[in-house]
Each structure stands twice: as structure tokens, then as C-alpha cells.
Amino acid sequence: MTNFGYTIWIPLLPFLMFLLLGLAGNKLKAKLSGLLGTAGLAVITILSYFTAYKYFFGGENAEEGFQKIQAFNTVWLNLTDKLHIDLGILLDPISVMMLVVITTVSLMVHIYSLGYMKGEKGFERFFAFLSLFSFSMLGLVVATNIFQMYIFWELVGVSSFLLIGFYYTKPSAVRASKKAFIVTRFADLGFLIGILILSFNTKTFDFITLTDPSGPAFSQSTSAAFMGLSVMTWSMIFIFMGGVGKSAMFPFHVWLPDAMEGPTPVSALIHAATMVVAGVYLVARMFPIFSLTAPVALHVVAYVGAFSSLFAAIIACTQTDIKRVLAYSTMSQIGYMMLALGVSGYGGHEGLGYMASMFHLFTHAMFKALLFLGAGAIIHAVHSNDMTDMGGLRKYLPITHMTFLIACLTIAGIPPLSGFFSKDEILAAALHSNKLLFAVEYLVAGLTAFYMFRLYFSIFWGKDTHYHHTPHEAPFTMTIPLMILAVGSIVTGFIPFNELVTSDGKPFESELELMVAIPSVLVALFGIGFAYLLYFKTNGLPDKVAGFFKYGYKWAYNKFYIDEVYIFVTKQVIFRYISTPIAWFDRHVVDATMNLIASTTQNVSFRIRDFQSGQIQKYAFVFITGAVMLAILFIYFLN
């Protein structure tokens, strides 16, 4: 086996960088700390590419497919002989792919931030947090066992919390960071329960043992049942709950749009390309278990994914804050990935959906990061998030304009850009297993093209807005990442994922299905055309369309009132009928008991103080009495 031991440095280096910048950051010059963070990331990016090259093209895996390699492992907590929590590095196709995705996007975001965050207060703190996030995310994807994954899962949650609340003087940012943390934390409770059920039944945390179809975990775990579903199904549903939270699927999606309060590079890195796909990655990681022992749970995955993608796409059509549009678009695209996993089978061509999901994850990371960074450049130029404040920007921001257009075409699924290929595979996978979901995804494809071009036309064409000062193109540190990611969006579609990242590690044949591809392109073109009619020039049409849908529009504009439902449930139901009585019980029963004990102790100590009189003859008296009492006790009573 080739030696992959050096991969330990891939997560470790950002961690050291975090310690350095976090502890000594305020002593360094702001610029230097930014450069240091970026340099550290550049090194691990190179390491990751090297690892990917060695893993996929090292030539040793060609025969029996790609194996899971444990590059590094150390026992952290020994619970029993069999059950122990390790920390280590697991390399397999998806983790290697994720290494490439994370380091690429993270490096781009680092470079971009050097320009975007220039002059901000807390520049070095920002880079320290970015390093912490990179460390946590890398640790998550290379986890050798589900518990390690959980630890890093929480760590990315913390880094996300810190970065959303980066502008901690802004109340809305503070609120958003709390919301994100609490909602995902609530979902993670399900994850933890799932882990406990799973490990209780299989007696292991280790991924290799867990996901081996001929391994002990499978044979031991199929019998017990609870409420009509097997225990494995329950545990998978609970684990998926964690994924739902992190990946902002319905009904735990409410935090993602608010998370846009964070700096835009953060939105690109965490809330578009990497952390939010952790849920998808989790399902992919556990896929053999889902597919072979818990098909019901997999159906849940498919329907949650499909519903979320449609739901988010509809809302995206009505929003005017460009970052929020992108946030809902992210949610919708992740829904795609979930759906693809949900309709997939295990092994060979059956695993088309699995491959498609990972493929889309990869391409989505590129074009969505590009969209967000482009949005950052636009916000940087006009100092507003709202698309109604924009228009005709193509003259001022030529590079941003071109790259943004490429990204929009990619997400709409126009060939030969990468989004076309990955989306096509997902649609093909859906077609073969579930016609209803297939139809939904067609609809979403059209909506996606529409809302993306609504955004594009409103920003770069449309009315000629008069700005207070002329918008200017962003500096090179910001445009270079845009260009690199644009190239990525174009070419990544040609990567042969069916030969590299598959459900069982073995390559399979896959070709473009024209039956699926041609209609999907037509739908996308239709969406773009519709957006062109409405938004290319200023006219009254959008309002008329909105008026036509009336209530539907109002509902979608208000995000279907999901936030209000949550507030009602927490404030009116939970706080009033559960928390208040518990608080009363705590104050009047628990505390009162404790106070009683305390005051009794005080009283007793007050009463016995006379013993300590200061008179030595009294002391002698007590002394001899004590000795005599002991003697009597032992001679006459206990002997």
C-alpha cells in the first residue's frame, strides 16, 4: 500500500495556523496574518491535489475498485475492548474528492478575503476562524469513525457560528449566528441519538467495519424492530436528522438565509460549498447501510431532498436580497443531491444516483462559490444587498459580469458547462427509480434557470440606476479567484466521475441520456427566456405576474411563514407551557430544598459554636470524654 501517512498534515496545518493566528494574531500585522493563513492553505491544497492524484491514478486500485485506506489512526478513548473512539484519517473516493473541494474553495476564499476584508476590524481574527473552519471541515471528511465525525461536525458548527457572528456589533448578525447554532444543534441531537442507537446495535463506531456489506455490523443489526421499522432504519433516520440540520433541508432550513449576515466570503465557503453539503456527505458516507439495511430511511432522504429543492426554488423566485436568493438556491441544489442519493441503489450502474450526487456536489461547490464571490464583488461595488438597488452593472464590472454569467449558465444546466452534466446524471437516476420525483426535478430545473437569470438580468441589465459614486471593478485579489472558479465551473463537468467516485468503489459505464438531457436543456432555456422577458428591460410585467399569483406570491415572498411557525411553537407553546412550569418547579422545589439544607447547615454550625470556647480546661474535658466514650462504645457495645 502506498504510504499516505503525510495526510495527517492536511487537517493539522490549518489547526496550527488557527492557534498561531488566534493566539498571536493581534501581535502580527493584519496583512501578514492574512498572508500566513493563505500560505498555509496553499500548502495543504497542493498536498490534497497530490493525494488525489496518488489515490486515483496511483495505479494500484484499478483492479478491485478503490479501497478505503486508513492512513493514520490513534485510539483516543477506550470504552471497551471493541468499542473505542479513534481519531484518524480515512481515505476513500469521497473523502479524497472532498479534500480537493474544500481546499480549492477555501484557498480561493482566502485569497478573495485578502481583498474583500481589507481594512476590516478583526482581519486576523477572520483568518484565524477561517483556519479553524478549514481544520474542522477537513477533519470531518477524513473521519475514520462516526464519533470523530460527530466531534468535527460540532466543530464546523462552532466555526460557522463564529463566522456568521463575525460582525458581532450588528444585532442582526448576532441573532443569525445564534439561530444557526441552535437550529443545527437541535438537529444534531438527532444525530447523536442515531449514533448511540447504531453503535449499540453494531458495537462499533468504525466506518470501515460499519459499511462493509459482508461485515459483522450488517448481520448483527437487522433483527430488532420498533414501531414497525427496524432499529437500523430508526438510527439512520435520526442520523439523517443531523444531516437535515447541517444541510439546511426542510424543515431545518430556517437558519441558512439568515446566515447570510456573515461576511460574503464566509457564505461562499461555509454556506455554499462545504459545510452545508456535510449532510450529503454524511448520507454518502453511511450509504451502504442506508441502501442495504434501511431502504425506508433512504426514501425519507429522497423525499426530503425533493421537497426542499422545490420549496426553496419557489421562494428564491420572490426574494430580492441577492445573497438570500443564492442561499435558497443552495438549499435547492442540496435538495438535488439528497434526492440523487435517495433514489440510488448500491453497486454498479444501480449506484448512478450516488455517483451523480457526488458529481453534483463537486460541480456545485465550484459554481456556487463563484456565484457568492461574484455577489461579494457586486456588494463591494454598490454597498447594497438588494437587487432593486442595482441595474446595468455590466459596464462597470466587466470581469464580475462575465464570471457571473458563466456561473448562471452552469447552474441553469446549459451544455457543455459542468452543471449540465451533473444535473443530467441526477435526472437520469431519478427517471429510473421514481417518476414523481423526476417530474418535480424537471420543474425545479426550470425554476432554477428562471430565478438565476432574474438575478442576472436585474443586476447587470435592466434599468440604468444612478449610483452615488461610480461602481468600480474589484481588485485583483478578488477577481483572480473569480476567474479560476469560472474555469473550474466550465471544465469540471468533463471529469469522469463514473470511473472514480462510485458507491462500491468500482467503475461503471455511464453515458449521456439524450432522452433526459434534451428536454432538461429546453426547460432551462424556457426559464431563461421567461426571465429575459420580465427583467431584461424595465417593464411592468413582473408586477403583473406577481399579481396573477397573488396569494401564492405573498406566501412565497414570506418564505411560507416557516419562521413564524417556529416562533409560534417556541414562544407560545414551548416557553409558555413547558419552560415556565419547569422554571417554577426549579425555583420553588429544587432550589428550596437546597436552600433548606443550606440553612440547616448554617443553623447547626451556629448552635455548636460554644464548643470552641477558648478555655483549655473545657478542651481537656471534651478530650477525655471523647476517649472514654470511645472506650465504652467498643468495650461494652461493639466488642
Place this chain on the structure above:
Amino acid sequence: MSLENFLIMRQELLMVAVVLILLMAEIFISQENRKHISTFSVVLFSLVTIAGFFPSPSGSLFGGMYIASGTTTIMKNVLNIGILLVIIQSITWLRKIENSEKVSEYYILLISTAIGMNYMISAGHFLMFYIGIELATIPVAALAAFDRMKNKSAEAGIKLILSSAFSSGILLYGLSIIYGTTGTLYFSEVSKLFTSNSLQTLGFIFFFSGMAFKISIVPFHLWTADVYEGSPINITSYLSVISKGAAVFVLVIILFTVFTAIVKTWQSTIYVVSVLTMTVANLFAIRQQNLKRFLAFSSISQAGYILLGVIGGNELGMASIIYYILVYVFSNLGAFGVVTAISNQSGKENMDDYNGLYHTNPKLSLIMTLALFSLAGIPPVAGFFGKFFLFTAAAQKGFYLLVLIAVLNTIISLFYYLLVVKAMFINKSDSPIEKFRSDFPTRLALGICIAGLVITGFASVIFDAIRNLSFGI
């Protein structure tokens, strides 16, 4: 005596040499050079302490009167570390004008008591043990009255000498009964002849009461608070750590080697007195305002916990006692060190005076907090592991109820330890103790205490080493 015999007794002999050197120094050193005596003593005693760690032969001398083994050596080493710390901590106080005449006197008395302790730990015969215990006590009474001009200090000396005379009387009475019923005072022979008849039980109870006085176990503890409050702080810390530790070591050795025939009796005795000690001491500690008195009661309750290690009579018990005393040396001397530093600087000793200390002297506050946390047994400070092992030792032998009571008492103790922490960190004060910088000896001693707390807490080798030398019944 051959060289090997000297080596067996080397710790005591070296201390005797130190005492003699200091006596000579007192006579011959000129007035100007007097101020170097402290440094000189520290160096000499450091050498004694270090010498204790070199491997040396075990064996017995004087026909079995004196016994040295790995266990006794490690016990003496633990005490030596503590004595060294007290010696360093005393320097600042001894530099004061009113004490400058009596510096070598102070060290001579202090080290004499150390010699007594070492002899009693190494005793193989009750007479040897008795001589040791008296040598360890009488000079302390002189030290307690060291501030001759202060009424309280004189009172402390008188009270200590009177009550220890009283306890010695009881102890001797017990020993005479033992001698009368067995015809011998050698440990090895007494253990063979001892039975559980009433007279011998009475002898044991009297012996135990005498020891309980030294360890200040309830109800034999009443002298403690007054003496601790009146004595100079360094002597208080010496009494509460070193004297107590030495007495505990002797008690463990004698219970484990001599009174093996009446295990049940002494287990019940200890059960009763340890519950009393922990509870009563904690109840008193809650109300104390003077920090010396406060630490006095805290040290009484600590003795109650220590008894949990004795009661099982197992090897883990002995190991955990030695380990606990080591940790206790660092934590209690750390706490006393802070009290000493503040008292030397401002003369203040009450809890209210500590209000707002964190804002003026953050480092001292943090050290105090760490030391108090260790006394309270909050993880991850060393005190937690010490308590944990003690409780484990008792639980191993099935004393679950006792462990439960001890844990409840730990909670009460947490309350009053945190009172001090609260005073330092939270309470506001109009006139807090002013910011000051301690001199080198104080900082050195506090540094050693903190380092000791951290290292003994985290380095498992220390406990393992102690455990390898311990024994049970």
C-alpha cells in the same frame, strides 16, 4: 556502626548535622552576616531533601528499635519537601526587625521537630515512637509562642504545650496498658500478642486518642483553632501540614503493622471519628472570618478525608494517603503562602480584607484559587485525584455509606472554599489590599507549590511510584 548503618539512618543524621551546624553558626557568625543564615539554612535543608531521594539500603538498627524501608523513606521525602517549602516561606517574616535576633533559633527548633517526626515514622518500638512524638511536639510549642510580644502567640504556645501534655498522658497510659498486657513494646512482638480483650482495647483507644490529638480529629481537635490562630502563620502552616502529615503516616504504619489483630475495632473507631471530623469541622469552617482559623478547620476536615484511606487497611489506601499528603502539602502551603504574603505586606488576615483582591493582585488570587480548588477536590487539579484515590480505597472495602458522607461533606467544603474565591473575584471593596510585588522567597515557594499541584496531578508516575512502595494488612 558501619557505613551502611549510617546510610540507613542518613536522613535523621543529616538533619542532626544541620542542627549542629546552625548552632555553631549562631555562636560564631558575626552580626552583619546574620542575614545570610536563612539562605544558608535553605541550602542545607535542600541538600538533606535531595539526599533523601537517592536510593539507600533498608534495614533495622538498634535491635529493631529503628526501621527504615522504602515506605518510610518516601514518607520522609514527602515531609521534607513540605518542610523545605515552609523554610522558604518563613524567610520574609524572619527578616522583620523583631525576629532578626532569633533566626537560627527558629530553624534549629523547626528542624528538630523534623528529626522527631522522622524518628517516629521509623520507629519499631513504642518508646522510640514516643520519644519521636515528643521531640516533634515540644519545639513546636516554642515556635508557636515565637512572637513573644503578642498575647495571642503566647497563648497559643501555652495551649499547645498544655493540651499536648494532656494527650501525651493519655497516650502513655495506653502504652502502659499495652506493655502490661503483652510484656513488650516492640511492634513486631506486640502485633503477635495483641488480642481483642477489653483491657487491650482500652489501651488501643487511649493510644488512638493520643494520635487523634496530633492529627486533630474530632473530638480531640479543640486546641487546633486557637493554636492555629495565635501562632505565626508559618508555624500554623507547619502544624497543619507537616505535623499532621507525619502523625497520619505514623498512625497508618502502626495500625497496619501492630494492631492487625483488632482490625474490626479500629475500623469502627475510624468510621465514627472520620464522620464526626468531616462534618463538625465543615460546620465550623463555614462560620470563620479569620483565614488562619478558616484554614485550621479546613485542615481538620481534610484529616477526616484522610481517614478514609486508613479505614480500608489496603495497599491502595496507604498509597492514596501518601499521595494525598503530598498534594495536601502543595495545596495547603500554597494557600498559606498567599495568606502569609498578604499578612506580611498588610497585616490583614480576614476574609473581608480579601474583597476585590483579584483586581489589585491577580496572580496571588489565581494561586489562591488553584490551591483552594485543590483542597476542595475540583478536577483537574491534583486534589481531585487525591480525594478520588482515597474514596476509591474506602469504597474498595465496601464502606459505601462513609464515602457518600465524605462526598456530601466535600460539597459543604466547596461552599466555604468558594466563599474565599468569591471574595477575591466578585466582591467589591472600597479599600482593597494594594497592589504589591512579593519578594523572591515568597514567589519561589508559591511557584514550587503551583508546579507541584500541576505535576502531581498530571504525572501518573508519581502515584505509581508511591503505590509500588505501599503495603496493606
